[in-house]
Structure formats: structure tokens, C-alpha cells
Amino acid sequence: MKLFSKILMGAAVFGMMASGEASAAQKIVMDGSTTVGPIAKSFAAYFTKTTGTEVTVSESGSGNGAKSIINGTCDIANMSRAMKDKEVAAAKAKGVNPVEHVVALDGIAVVVNPSNRVQNLTLAQIRDIYSGKVTNWNQVGGPSAAIVKIQRESNSGTQDTFKHLVMGKAYPISKRAETQASNGAVKSRVASTPAAIGFVGLGFVDGSVKAVKVNGVTPSVETVKDGSYPISRPLFMYTNGEPTGVVKQFIDLNQTSAGMRMISELGFVNK
Amino acid sequence: MNLGTRKVLDRSFTSLGIGSIVVMALALLVVITPIVYNGLGAVFFQGTIEHRKLLQDEFHRGDKAQLEREIEESGRYRMEAYRMLGEFEAELEGMDPVKARQYRMQLGPVKTALQGLLGPIPGEEPGILTRFRYGQTRWEKAEEKLHELLYESKWDYSDPNVMAKEYFVRRAESFEGTSLLPLFSYVEQNAEKMLLPRFTAYWGFLFDKSVDAHIFGGIWPEIQGTFFLAIGAMLFAFPLGVVAAIYFTEYAKDNLFTSMLRSANSTLAGVPSIVFGLFGLAFFINTLKVSESKSVLAGALTLAIMILPTIIRAAEEAILSVPKTYKEASLGLGSTKWNTIVTVILPAALPGIITGGVISLGRAAGETAPIIFTAAVSVGSAIGLADVLSSPTPALSWNIYNLASEHEMASEIRHVQYGMVLALVSIVLLLNLSAVLLRARITKKLKG
Numbered sequence: 001m002k003l004f005s006k007i008l009m010g011a012a013v014f015g016m017m018a019s020g021e022a023s024a025a026q027k028i029v030m031d032g033s034t035t036v037g038p039i040a041k042s043f044a045a046y047f048t049k050t051t052g053t054e055v056t057v058s059e060s061g062s063g064n065g066a067k068s069i070i071n072g073t074c075d076i077a078n079m080s081r082a083m084k085d086k087e088v089a090a091a092k093a094k095g096v097n098p099v100e101h102v103v104a105l106d107g108i109a110v111v112v113n114p115s116n117r118v119q120n121l122t123l124a125q126i127r128d129i130y131s132g133k134v135t136n137w138n139q140v141g142g143p144s145a146a147i148v149k150i151q152r153e154s155n156s157g158t159q160d161t162f163k164h165l166v167m168g169k170a171y172p173i174s175k176r177a178e179t180q181a182s183n184g185a186v187k188s189r190v191a192s193t194p195a196a197i198g199f200v201g202l203g204f205v206d207g208s209v210k211a212v213k214v215n216g217v218t219p220s221v222e223t224v225k226d227g228s229y230p231i232s233r234p235l236f237m238y239t240n241g242e243p244t245g246v247v248k249q250f251i252d253l254n255q256t257s258a259g260m261r262m263i264s265e266l267g268f269v270n271k
Numbered sequence: 272m273n274l275g276t277r278k279v280l281d282r283s284f285t286s287l288g289i290g291s292i293v294v295m296a297l298a299l300l301v302v303i304t305p306i307v308y309n310g311l312g313a314v315f316f317q318g319t320i321e322h323r324k325l326l327q328d329e330f331h332r333g334d335k336a337q338l339e340r341e342i343e344e345s346g347r348y349r350m351e352a353y354r355m356l357g358e359f360e361a362e363l364e365g366m367d368p369v370k371a372r373q374y375r376m377q378l379g380p381v382k383t384a385l386q387g388l389l390g391p392i393p394g395e396e397p398g399i400l401t402r403f404r405y406g407q408t409r410w411e412k413a414e415e416k417l418h419e420l421l422y423e424s425k426w427d428y429s430d431p432n433v434m435a436k437e438y439f440v441r442r443a444e445s446f447e448g449t450s451l452l453p454l455f456s457y458v459e460q461n462a463e464k465m466l467l468p469r470f471t472a473y474w475g476f477l478f479d480k481s482v483d484a485h486i487f488g489g490i491w492p493e494i495q496g497t498f499f500l501a502i503g504a505m506l507f508a509f510p511l512g513v514v515a516a517i518y519f520t521e522y523a524k525d526n527l528f529t530s531m532l533r534s535a536n537s538t539l540a541g542v543p544s545i546v547f548g549l550f551g552l553a554f555f556i557n558t559l560k561v562s563e564s565k566s567v568l569a570g571a572l573t574l575a576i577m578i579l580p581t582i583i584r585a586a587e588e589a590i591l592s593v594p595k596t597y598k599e600a601s602l603g604l605g606s607t608k609w610n611t612i613v614t615v616i617l618p619a620a621l622p623g624i625i626t627g628g629v630i631s632l633g634r635a636a637g638e639t640a641p642i643i644f645t646a647a648v649s650v651g652s653a654i655g656l657a658d659v660l661s662s663p664t665p666a667l668s669w670n671i672y673n674l675a676s677e678h679e680m681a682s683e684i685r686h687v688q689y690g691m692v693l694a695l696v697s698i699v700l701l702l703n704l705s706a707v708l709l710r711a712r713i714t715k716k717l718k719g
Contacts, residue, residue: 029565029648037649037677037679044650045483054651054662055650055651056663056664057649057650058565058649059649073556073557073565074564075564113434114426114435115435115436115437116434117426138432143430143433143434143435144433181676182677183679185677191682194434195434204679262400
């Protein structure tokens with residue numbers, strides 16, 4: 001039995017070593033959208049630095065954010081779409097009162113590979129591509145190549161908004177569209193596939209992909225802000241009831257000058 | 272069969288065996304080499320002065336006096352570049368507005384690239400996010416940024432029927448005849464003097480917290496979270512598993528109920544790990560409410576259930592392989608059953624039991640799916656031992672996935688991803704190695 005106690009000792013010593021930092025008095029747990037993720041992560045780092053409150057951020061999709069706030073397992077749910085009536089009802093049934101806070105505005109950029117000559121698509125063309133009516137780039141002014149459609153998973157708020165603003169109820173997204181689980185994954189798929197088309201939050205667009213003009217409007221901070229870019233939406237943070245204490249302080253970050261600067265540096269739009 | 276044929280068969284079988292071992296070794300090499308090479312790159316690299324500034328500002332580490340000297344030294348070369356920029360901006364003021372506007376549009380990307388390379392341009396407000404407050408901290412990244420500054424990427428759309436090809440144009444060409452022209456060759460020639468790269472061993476990569484969502488800093492919170500989760504899982508699963516194995520081998524009657532339990536256990540071992548993850552969320556968090564949010568506790572419990580079948584099976588096999596004569600001798604000397612199990616059978620079976628345990632520990636450390644919904648977060652600080660009951664934690668396995676696919680700057684932080692992968696592989700390897708050593712020692716002790 002000497003060995004057993006040795007092993008236990010080892011574990012105990014390791015435990016002591018690891019328990020260096022004292023536990024913070026208050027903490028904020030956030031869950032939800034990958035689109036809101038960059039804002040949440042930057043706010044969290046800033047908030048921890050300035051107030052000492054520990055903040056953790058999970059990026060598991062808007063749908064999971066809603067579930068977490070309904071089950072009471074997070075303090076703030078990040079969502080890139082508004083809560084659905086069904087979700088609000090489920091929350092009310094559990095005694096949770098979801099309160100909506102708009103943290104920023106965001107455009108959904110339709111992105112293609114930079115090697116694709118297509119510069120401009122109309123909403124109808126995008127709808128036709130995603131519903132499967134248009135299958136080759138040469139039908140919309142591009143080179144002759146079969147279109148690879150990339151969509152998001154059903155859990156995604158970006159997917160919901162895209163369906164709502166572009167597809168409408170009458171045009172379901174083609175079953176042949178490929179599904180990726182995050183904005184980052186869509187971007188890297190489009191960046192590595194010449195004939196691909198995808199859609200990501202404005203903050204995720206960089207040099208590796210090309211955002212096309214939609215109805216002749218370039219997606220940008222200005223066009224989202226003045227409403228001329230057709231595929232834009234607010235980004236939300238939900239709390240259970242009106243926030244108080246550190247949660248309120250955190251939610252209000254987007255009205256401070258530091259918060260507003262973080263939002264615009266990340267490529268999102270201040271409301 | 273005559274002797275000749277037998278010899279040929281024998282030789283060909285030997286060569287087949289050696290051949291397959293070589294193929295396996297090669298395959299392993301192909302997988303491991305890039306991980307080790309790129310992973311080590313997270314710790315050992317050509318660090319620029321920006322890296323040293325960051326360390327000083329964020330962690331108060333490094334030689335302050337020397338850093339100031341270096342800042343002054345590199346500053347002299349930088350000032351020259353900024354002076355050229357300023358001169359050109361002054362020249363723009365006096366230019367024909369249409370032309371000036373055209374130049375300004377081309378100047379934007381130049382300034383962005385220069386800022387990416389060297390950090391905030393003096394006179395302009397530095398960014399609030401850490402990523403915009405520093406230039407490139409790694410020399411190989413700086414070289415990429417330098418290329419971005421010198422060349423503009425364009426796409427050749429001339430043939431409407433095919434996908435376009437990328438080509439590069441020197442940015443200097445669009446500023447021909449202006450005062451900005453010398454800037455490009457100046458920066459190209461003096462980039463090293465502006466950034467002062469030198470060989471850096473950044474051990475803090477293992478022991479620092481992350482800065483600005485893993486773009487800078489280290490991975491300590493992840494390493495610690497991985498240890499907490501794996502050891503927590505062991506604390507639950509190991510005693511339970513050994514007790515269950517003792518029950519199966521020594522107490523359970525050989526009837527339908529027992530065989531059902533056994534096959535249930537085997538089935539559990541084959542259940543995909545994501546199912547355990549969802550079960551953990553539904554049972555431990557939403558039903559039992561072991562914690563208010565995701566937590567190390569909930570994650571460890573979920574992992575414990577996942578590795579329990581393996582531990583039970585390994586312990587069972589180990590106990591069964593103890594020679595019957597040991598037990599008979601002990602009972603024959605008048606020992607009780609429980610005493611026999613504790614003093615004779617378990618010590619003899621210990622090497623096998625521990626091997627099973629440590630291999631499970633490695634698996635618990637490496638699994639992603641069970642902790643997605645129960646414990647893991649993409650950003651969080653290292654937590655103290657007091658917080659394991661209530662706080663979620665970052666963990667290597669989940670953060671590798673998160674950084675590689677979800678992070679907004681995934682392609683810029685490949686070195687961090689590889690560093691994490693190497694750390695995880697090393698941890699699992701170390702655990703398995705310690706299992707081998709421990710087993711050898713115990714076996715030797717038992718024999719001696």
C-alpha cells in the first residue's frame with residue numbers, strides 16, 4: 001500500500017502547485033454565438049484587466065447560447081439573432097426572463113474566393129445560388145465552374161439571419177450546400193476553394209476572401225450603419241432579468257468609449 | 272515441405288514484418304515531424320523587439336534598461352521611415368485634390384501594412400486591442416508583413432472563363448515621382464534594424480496566460496485545465512472502476528444479470544464521446560445541477576463516465592491474470608476473502624490496473640467532445656483549485672479546435688495552434704511513459 005499513498009501524495013502535491021491563484025469573488029460566464037465571439041472575448045479581456053472580475057467565454061453558437069440562458073447555466077448569452085418566440089416561451093416556463101441588449105450591428109458579407117471574377121451579386125442571384133437554381137458561376141457573370149455552396153449549421157444565428165433576409169420562406173437552402181460550424185471555418189473553406197461561396201460576419205472578412213457587393217452595395221461599416229447594405233442585423237447579449245452589478249457593468253461596456261473602439265477595431269459597427 | 276522452401280518462407284515473412292514496422296515508423300514520422308517542428312516554433316523563434324516590448328508591458332519581464340536602449344536604436348531607423356511618410360502627407364496637401372484623393376486611397380493599405388509591421392504610427396492613436404498596439408513579434412511573420420508592404424496582391428481577371436491567378440505588383444510603382452517612393456526600399460533594407468530580431472526561447476509560452484485571445488502570450492490556463500480535468504476524472508473513475516472490477520471478478524455470481532452488466536459495460540466503452548458530452552450536460556448540469564454553469568467538476572464527472580469502462584476492463588483482466596494459487600494459498604492459511612483481495616490479489620494485479628488507469632488518463636486529457644458542453648471555454652483565466660467546483664476552464668483539446676477553426680485570426684496564429692498540439696501530445700506521451708516506468712518498477716518490486 002506504500003505505492004498507493006505515494007501516488008496520492010503526488011496528486012496532492014500537484015494540486016497544491018496548481019492552486020496558485022486565489023479565486024475571484026465574482027465571475028461572469030458567457031456562452032453563445034461565434035460571430036459575437038470576438039467582441040465578447042475582447043470585452044472579457046478588457047473587463048478582467050480593469051475590474052479584476054473573471055470572465056469566461058464559450059463560442060458554441062447562438063442556439064446553444066439561448067439554451068444556456070434558459071437553463072440558467074450562463075450569465076450572458078451572446079446571440080447573432082433575436083430570441084425566437086419558442087425560446088422565450090421555454091425561458092418563461094423555467095422562470096427565466098430574457099432581456100435583450102443590442103451590443104453592436106453587423107453585416108453578413110457574402111464571400112467568394114479572390115480568384116473569382118464575380119464582383120457583384122443581387123439578392124435574387126444569391127438566393128438562386130443557395131436554392132440550387134443557379135449551379136455554375138458563368139450564369140452570374142463568373143468563370144465556368146460549378147458553385148460550391150457553404151452554409152452554417154442550424155444552431156447558427158448567422159444562418160438564421162441569412163435565411164430570413166436572403167432566402168425567405170419560399171426558397172429553402174439546397175440540400176447540396178456544405179455545412180461548416182463557425183464563421184472562421186466558412187472563411188477558411190472559401191479561402192481554400194476557388195469555386196466556393198459562403199457568408200460570414202463582417203468582422204471576419206480579411207484578405208483571404210473577397211466580399212462581393214450585394215445589389216451594388218459594398219459591405220462596410222458605413223453601409224451597414226446607414227442601412228444601405230441589405231444583409232445586416234443587430235448582435236445581442238441576453239441576460240436573465242435586468243442586469244445588475246458586474247453583469248450590468250459588462251453589458252454597458254459597448255457604450256463606453258473603450259468598448260466602442262474595440263467594436264470598431266474588430267470590424268463591427270457601433271449601434 | 273523441403274528445407275529450401277521453408278527458409279524462403281521464413282525470410283520473406285521476416286522481411287514483411289520489418290517492412291511493416293518501417294512503414295509504421297515512417298507514417299508516425301510524417302505525423303509527428305511537423306507537429307514537433309512547428310510546435311517548437313511557438314517557444315523558439317526569432318523574436319523581434321515588439322515581442323520584448325510586449326513581455327515588458329504585459330508580464331514585466333526582461334531587461335528594462337536594455338529594452339530602452341533597443342527602442343532608441345530601432346527608433347532612429349523608424350523615425351526616418353515615419354519622416355518620409357509625413358513628408359508625403361504634407362506633399363498631398365498641396366496637390367491637385369483629384370490626384371491627392373487617388374494617392375490617399377493607395378496610401379491607406381501602405382499605412383495599414385506599415386502599422387502591422389512596426390506597430391502604431393506615431394501621431395496616430397494606438398488601437399485599444401493589444402493586437403493593434405504592437406508590430407510583428409515574430410520575425411517570420413514580420414517578413415510576411417514586409418512583403419505585404421512592398422507588394423500589392425492583384426488578380427488577373429482577363430480570361431473570363433477560368434479562375435483568376437494572383438500576381439504581385441510593387442507598391443512603389445504607384446508612387447513613382449512622389450516623396451514616398453524612397454520609403455519602400457528604405458524599409459526593405461532596414462527592416463531588421465527596425466525590429467532587431469534575435470533568437471528567443473519564450474518559455475512563457477507554457478507558463479503565461481494568453482493575451483488578446485491567444486494572439487499573444489501563452490497557454491498555461493489550457494495546460495492547467497487539461498490537468499484538472501484529467502486528474503479529476505481519474506479521482507472519480509479509478510476507485511470506482513477498481514471496486515467494480517473486484518465485484519465482477521470476486522463477488523458476482525455467474526448469472527444472466529452479471530453477463531448483462533458486463534455487456535452493458537462493453538457497450539459503454541464503444542459509445543461515441545460526444546454522446547457522453549451531451550449526457551453530461553443533460554444529467555450533471557441541467558438535472559443534478561452540480562454547478563451553476565459549465566465547470567471542471569461537471570467535465571471531470573463526464574470524462575470519468577467515459578473512461579470508466581476501460582478502467583473496469585483493464586482492472587478485471589489484471590485481477591483475472593493473478594495466478595489462482597496465490598489466492599488459494601492465502602485462503603488456505605486462514606485469511607478472509609476481503610483480506611486476501613486487499614493484501615494478495617490487488618498488489619499482484621497492481622501493474623495491470625495502473626497501466627489501464629494511466630492510459631485512460633491520457634484519453635481523458637485528449638478528448639474534446641465530452642467537455643464542449645460541460646467544461647470548456649474558449650477564453651478564461653487559469654483557475655485556482657478552489658474554483659474547480661464552479662468555474663469552467665479552457666483546456667488544450669477544445670482550444671486547439673477553437674483556435675484552428677473558429678478564431679477570427681486563425682491563419683495568423685498557426686504557431687500557437689501547433690504549440691498547443693505539441694503540448695497536448697507531450698502530456699499524453701509523458702503520462703503513457705510514466706505508466707510504463709511505474710509498471711516496470713512495481714513488477715520488479717513484486718518479484719524482489
